[in-house]
Amino acid sequence: MTLSFCIDIGVMSGAILYIKDDLKISDVQVEILVGILNLYCLIGAYVAGRTSDWIGRRYTIVVAASIFFVGALLMGFATNYTFLMVGRFVTGIGVGFALLIAPVYTAEVSPASARGFLNSFPEVFINAGLLLGYVSNYAFSKLRADLGWRVMLGAGAILSVFLAVGVLAMPESPRWLIMQGRLGEAKTVLDKTSDTKEEARGRLSDIKAAAGIPEDCTDDIVQVQKQTHGEGVWRELILHPTPAVRHVLICAIGIHFFQQAIGLESVVLYSPRIFEKAGITSSDHKLLATMAVGFSKTTFILVATFLLDKIGRRPLLLISSGGMVVILATLGLSLTVIGHSDKKQTWAVGLCITMVLSSVAVFSIGMGPITWVYSTEIFPLRLRAQGASLGVAVNRVMSGVISMSFISLYKAITIGGAFFLYAGVALVAFFFFFTFLPETRGKTLEEMEGLFGKLVGWREEAKKMKRKRNEASGDGIGNDQIQLGKI
Template sequence: MNVMAKAEKKISSAFIYFFGSFGGILFGYDIGVMTGALPFLQADWHLENAASLVGWITSAVMFGAIFGGALAGQLSDKFGRRKMILMSAIVFMVFSVLSGVSPDMGETSAYYLIIVRMLLGLAVGAASALVPAYMSEMAPASARGRLSGLNQTMIVSGMLLSYVVDFLLKDLPGEWAWRLMLGLAAVPALILFLGVLRLPESPRFLLRKGDEAQARRVLTYIRKNPAEIDQELASIKETAKEERQANSKTSWSTLFSSKYRYLVIAGVGVAAFQQFQGANAIFYYIPLIVQKATGQAASSNLMWPIVQGVILVIGSLVYMWIADKFNRRTLLMVGGAVMGLSFILPAIINWMMPNMNPMTIVVFLCIYVAFYSFTWAPLTWVLVGEIFPLAIRGRASGLASSFNWIGSWLVGLIFPIMTASMPQEAVFAIFGVICILGVIFVKTCVPETRGHTLEEIEEQGTNRGRVKASNPEN
C-alpha cells in the first residue's frame, strides 16, 4: 500500500485533469472525421443520390451512443468512472480499425459500416457520459466550470484534429483517403488508454464504496488546503451515508421521484436541446452545405471544416476564461438567442432578397458556431456533470447523454433528407426556432449551479422540486 501511495503521489493535478478530459478527443474526432470522409466515401461507393443511406452512415455512431451513454453511466456506478473510461478506449480502438478496413462489397459495404459505427458509438456515448462526471467529481467548486470546460476544449480539439487530418489526406486516392481518416481514430484512443492507466478513481465514487483512506489520498493530489479536504470529505461522507441508506431503493424510477424530478428534467432537457438546436448538422455536413450553396464539389471544400474547428477551439478557450465569471443560465440564454437569430435571419433575408449571395448562410453559420462554442457546447456538459445528486448521478448522466445522442442521431439522419426536399435556409430556420425554445426552457426550468458544491446544488434543486410539487400552479 505504501509503495502504491508513493507511486500515486507522483501524479500531478495537471496530469489528472488533462487525461481525465482526454476522452473528449475521441468524442470530437469521431464527430468531425466523417465530415471529410463522406465526400470520398460517397464517390467510392456511388452514394451521391442515396440521402437516407448517407444519413444512416453518418448518424450510426450517434445511434450507438444513445445506448453507450446509458449503459456506461449505470456501470460506472458499480465499477467506477476510471475502469469504464478504459473499457471505452479499448472499444473505440477496435471499431475504429474495423471502420477503416470496411470491405468493398457494393451495398452490403454500407450496411457493414453502419453496424460497425453503431458499435463504435457505444464507446463514444460512454465517453460523453463518463468524462463530465469524472471531471466534476475531481474539480473544486470554485473552478469546476473552468476545469469541466476542459472536456469541451478536448472535444473541439478532437474535431479540429479530424478536420486537419481530412484535409491532409484529401489528395490520396479516394478509397485510401476515407479509410485512413476513419482508421486513424484508433491513435487518440490508444493515448487515452495509456494515460488513464495512471489516473486515480473519483473520490466521491471511492467514498461511496467505503474507501475513505483512498478518497482522502486522491483529494491530496487536487486540493492544496488540508482544511478544504476535511470539509469536502465530511460533506461527501454525509451525502454518501444518506445515499447508501437509500441505495437498495434506487432504480430508474427514482430519477422521476419528487425529490429528484426537477433536477433530472433540467439536466436532461439541456442535454437534449443542445443537439436538437442543429449544431451537428453544420459539423457533419459543412462541405455539402457549401456545395449546395455555391455549386463547388464537396471534396474541394475541406477548408471550411477547419475554419469551423478553429472557431470552436477559440470559443472553448474563451469559455474557460469566462466560465466562473458569469452565471451558467445567463450564458445559455444569451448564446441560445444569438444562435437562433443566426439560423432564422438567413431565411428572412432570402425571402426579402431572393438573389442573396449564397455564401451569406455560411457567414451566419460561422456566427452560430462562435456563440455555440462558448455557451451551449461546454455548458451542457458542465451542467450534466454537476446538476445530478450522487444517488442518481450515474443513471441520470447516462440518460442525459442518451437524450443528447438521440438528438444528434436524428439531426445527422434527417438533415440530408430535409435539404434534399426543401431550401437549406428553411431547414436552418426550423433549428433556429428550437434554439429560442431552448432559451425559454433554461429561463423557466434550469437552476443556477455556478459556485455551488455538488451537495448544495442537490439541496437547491430538491427543495425547489418539493415547492413545485406542493404548489403545482406555480
C-alpha cells in the same frame, strides 16, 4: 476520450464525400451512416452508468477507449457499406461510454471553484477533435479516393491507445471511492485535488454525509450499503422522484434536448453540403471552409472555459441560445436568397459563411460546454451516474434525429427553411433556460440539491441560500461564487 470521439465526427463530415462516391451509396444511406452512431451511443451510455458504479469511473474510461479502438479499426478496414455499419456500431458503444463517464468523472474530481473550468474540458477536446478531424480530411484527401477515407476513419485507433494508457495515471473519483467505503484513498485524492486542506476536509465531510457514513468515522476502510448496480436508483429517478429530483431531471433532460434540437449538429456534420449550397463547388475549398468551422469552434470553447466560473452558467446559456436564434434565422435568410437567385449573390454567400462560423462560435461559449457541466453537477451523488446516462441518452437520440433527417428535411422545406425551423427551436430553448434553470456556480455538488424543488420558484430559494451564506461568513457582502439570483 471525447477527443477520439470528435475526431471521428470531424473526419466523417469530410470522409462521407468520398465514401458516397467509392461505395456508391444513396443520400438516405449517407444520413443513416452519419447519424446512426448517435443511436448506438444509447447502449454504451446505459451500460456505462452501471459499469462506472461497479468498477469505478477511471477504469470505465479505459473500457471506452478499448471499444473505440476496435470500432476505428473496423471502419478503417471496411470493404463495403455493411462492414462500415458494423464498425459504426462498435464505435457508437465506445462513444456512449465516453460521453457519459468523462463529464461525471471530471465533475466528481474537481473542486467547486474550478468545476466549470475543468468540466468544460471534455467540450474543449470535442472541438479539438473536430478540428483535427477536419485537418486530417484535408491532408488525406490527397490520397487515392478508396484509400483516403479508410485512413481518415482508422487513424482514431492510434489516439485511443494513448488515452487508455494515460488514464491509468489519473486518480479515481473520490466520491466513488467513498461509496465503496474506501475513505483512506478518497482522502488522499481530495487532498491532491482541492485548493486547501480545509476544503478537502469539507468535501470529505459532505460526501460522507451524502453516502450515509457518520461524520466521526475516520477508518480507512468502512462497510457501506453498496448499490454498485444502481438498485433503486431508477425508481427514485423516474417512478417516485422528490420535487427536487424531478426539477433536476427536467433541467438535465431539457438542456440536453435543446443542445441538439437547435440543429448545430447539421452545421458540423454537413458543413461541406451547406457550403456547396452557398456556391462553393471545389472539394478542396469546401474542406478548407470546413476547417475554418473547426478553428472557430475551438477558439471560442477556450474562451468559454475561462468564463464559466467567473460569469456563471445561466448568463452564458441565455447569451448563447439568444444568439443562436438570430444567427440561425440569418443563415436561413441567406440560403433562401441564394436558392432563389439566378445569379451568384456574393453578399449572401459571404453572409452565409459568416453565419456558419458565428453559429459554432456562439454555441461554443454557452450551450456546448454548459450542457455537460450543468447536467452532471446537479444530480445528487446517489443518482449521478444513472441520471447523467439519461441526459446522454436524450442528447444522442436528438443528435441522431437531427443528423439523420437533415438532408431529407432540407429537400422537403428547402435548406433555408430548415434553419428557420432550428431558429424557432432555439427561441423556445431561450425561454426554457430563463424559466427553469437555477445558477449553480460555486456550489459544491453536495449543496446542489437545495437549489432545486420549485420549477418556477427557485429564485426565492436561491436568495435564501445566499443570505444564509452571507450570515455564516459574518458580513453582508455576497460571495462572488454564489450570485444565484442573477440572470
